Amino acid sequence: MILRVFRGSPGSTERFDEFRVPITPHTTVLDALVRLREEAAPDLAFRYACRVGMCGSCAMVVDGRERWACRTRLAAVAGGAPGEPTVTVRPLYHFPLVRDLVVAMEPFVARMRAAGAAFVPAPGVAAAATVAPIPAGSRERRAIDAAVECIGCGACLSACSMVGWNPGFLGPAALNRAWTLAADRRDAGAAERHPAVLGEAGVLRCHGQAQCTAACPMELSPADSILRLRRRAVVRLLLGRA
Amino acid sequence: MGGAGPPGHRSLTVAAEPGRERIPRRGWTDAGSWRGVRAGLWAWLLQRGAAIALLGVIALHLRNPFGRAVQALLLGLVLLHALLGVRAILLDVGVPVRLHRVLFAGALVLGAALFALTWWWRWY
Numbered sequence: 001m002i003l004r005v006f007r008g009s010p011g012s013t014e015r016f017d018e019f020r021v022p023i024t025p026h027t028t029v030l031d032a033l034v035r036l037r038e039e040a041a042p043d044l045a046f047r048y049a050c051r052v053g054m055c056g057s058c059a060m061v062v063d064g065r066e067r068w069a070c071r072t073r074l075a076a077v078a079g080g081a082p083g084e085p086t087v088t089v090r091p092l093y094h095f096p097l098v099r100d101l102v103v104a105m106e107p108f109v110a111r112m113r114a115a116g117a118a119f120v121p122a123p124g125v126a127a128a129a130t131v132a133p134i135p136a137g138s139r140e141r142r143a144i145d146a147a148v149e150c151i152g153c154g155a156c157l158s159a160c161s162m163v164g165w166n167p168g169f170l171g172p173a174a175l176n177r178a179w180t181l182a183a184d185r186r187d188a189g190a191a192e193r194h195p196a197v198l199g200e201a202g203v204l205r206c207h208g209q210a211q212c213t214a215a216c217p218m219e220l221s222p223a224d225s226i227l228r229l230r231r232r233a234v235v236r237l238l239l240g241r242a
Numbered sequence: 243m244g245g246a247g248p249p250g251h252r253s254l255t256v257a258a259e260p261g262r263e264r265i266p267r268r269g270w271t272d273a274g275s276w277r278g279v280r281a282g283l284w285a286w287l288l289q290r291g292a293a294i295a296l297l298g299v300i301a302l303h304l305r306n307p308f309g310r311a312v313q314a315l316l317l318g319l320v321l322l323h324a325l326l327g328v329r330a331i332l333l334d335v336g337v338p339v340r341l342h343r344v345l346f347a348g349a350l351v352l353g354a355a356l357f358a359l360t361w362w363w364r365w366y
Contacts (some may be wrong), residue, residue, distance in 0.1 A: 010262040010263060010264040012266075038355045063277055064275060064278040065277065088274055090274070091266055100329055103266075161268070164268060207282040208286070208330055208333050209282040210280070211278075212300045213277075213282075213340075214280040215278075221338075223342075224338060227333060231334075
């Protein structure tokens with residue numbers, strides 16, 4: 001099959017290089033990229049670490065959709081199109097390009113900071129490391145558990161069209177994190193977070209397209225988290241709270 | 243590259259070169275970009291598209307309220323826009339996002355049914 005790979009860096013001419021790669025039913029995009037770098041394109045830049053879908057660092061856009069290269073089998077993506085199947089890989093959208101398939105993750109981190117992603121222990125809660133766990137099976141725990149497994153791959157930020165049109169929008173990952181904290185009664189940082197999270201650059205900017213939920217390789221639903229935050233914002237508004 | 247770290251370790255932070263930032267975005271004319279568009283974004287695009295189209299169709303309808311084609315277009319666009327709006331409201335008030343495709347399909351099917359019914363029962 002043919003693998004079309006984005007090549008380029010800021011200031012250079014961007015292009016797609018095509019490589020014919022042999023595949024088996026189990027060859028992943030990452031397998032093919034590693035082999036390309038060993039045999040045909042030693043200067044090809046891409047990022048990966050764990051190779052088994054735990055770290056999220058190999059997130060990229062494969063045939064138009066955000067995926068982890070290590071968990072995406074080329075045969076499954078290529079499908080049954082007539083002629084020699086072609087798969088296109090390119091870097092995540094909405095992140096500054098570093099080179100080829102590598103992007104800088106600063107916008108992800110900056111949004112997390114802007115949303116106040118750190119846990120703030122409530123008075124009486126000594127320190128994050130010694131916080132008493134929320135009872136398993138409780139409603140509060142279920143609400144948080146459904147959203148807490150984000151590993152920061154950036155796929156949701158790349159998939160969100162609103163991030164593309166409004167670079168100031170906090171985006172799905174940061175708002176999803178904000179929801180896990182808002183639902184946690186041990187956290188006391190809500191008041192500081194509200195201006196950013198419930199403001200113009202926060203939940204109000206989301207249009208419920210659920211691209212983030214569709215793209216999340218961890219099968220989280222940032223869209224649900226944002227809608228929950230928005231419902232809280234409406235309740236606060238109706239109750240007249242700042 | 244840069245940043246503080248433990249002695250003997252190099253920071254692996256990779257920053258884009260300042261002043262020459264290039265942020266890739268989905269392009270309207272790029273077929274690959276459209277492959278990433280899922281049901282939720284199609285629903286959003288359809289609803290907004292219907293709203294914009296309604297501006298023109300309402301103007302046409304005011305000029306000649308008895309034109310069959312414009313009547314059909316007006317009815318279809320109003321149903322599409324309204325029912326996709328109902329879908330968005332249902333998601334807002336707590337219907338889980340995992341059902342958004344079902345709601346989208348439901349809005350289209352219900353819209354088609356209401357269109358057929360209304361068109362069949364029109365009085366003139």
